[in-house]
Amino acid sequence: xxxxxxxxxxxxxxxxxxxxxxxxxxxxxxxxxxxxxxxxxxxxxxxxxxxxxxxxxxxxxxxxxxxxxxxxxxxxxxxxxxxxxxxxxxxxxxxxxxxxxxxxxxxxxxxxxxxxxxxxxxxxxxxxxxxxxxxxxxxxxxxxxxxxxxxxxxxxxxxx
Numbered sequence: 615x616x617x618x619x620x621x622x623x624x625x626x627x628x629x630x631x632x633x634x635x636x637x638x639x640x641x642x643x644x645x646x647x648x649x650x651x652x653x654x655x656x657x658x659x660x661x662x663x664x665x666x667x668x669x670x671x672x673x674x675x676x677x678x679x680x681x682x683x684x685x686x687x688x689x690x691x692x693x694x695x696x697x698x699x700x701x702x703x704x705x706x707x708x709x710x711x712x713x714x715x716x717x718x719x720x721x722x723x724x725x726x727x728x729x730x731x732x733x734x735x736x737x738x739x740x741x742x743x744x745x746x747x748x749x750x751x752x753x754x755x756x757x758x759x760x761x762x763x764x765x766x767x768x769x770x771x772x773x774x
Contacts, residue, residue: 631648631671639680641674641681645662675709692722694754696714733752
């Protein structure tokens with residue numbers, strides 16, 4: 615089977631990667647993967663990435679901030695899931711912590727309450743402890759911390 619992958623020069627890779635990064639925020643790993651698809655590996659790929667960083671097309675901190683903001687607002691992801699996803703993209707702990715610190719604690723709590731209110735009507739169990747368990751499991755799956763969820767559920771007294 616023939617590989618029809620186009621091989622780019624470093625200069626072509628830089629231009630193509632600039633357009634790729636200008637479209638939306640990217641992390642270094644996403645760009646590296648794309649460069650590999652374009653046939654650029656090793657030192658050539660790192661040269662392209664270095665050029666993108668020096669020209670501010672690529673910025674891990676900016677990526678982390680945009681990622682956290684978007685996924686929290688749109689997908690209602692909690693800190694645990696956000697941190698895990700950023701780590702999977704090889705983002706530094708510094709950038710992860712800085713991005714997570716931008717989440718307003720009041721908005722975080724309001725988001726958990728919104729998720730509870732939305733899910734409440736779907737849980738049909740008669741036993742309060744089973745309803746509470748299912749709710750806790752659902753909100754944890756969205757990446758929120760169990761202790762914070764537990765406190766909110768206790769405050770709401772929905773399961774008592």
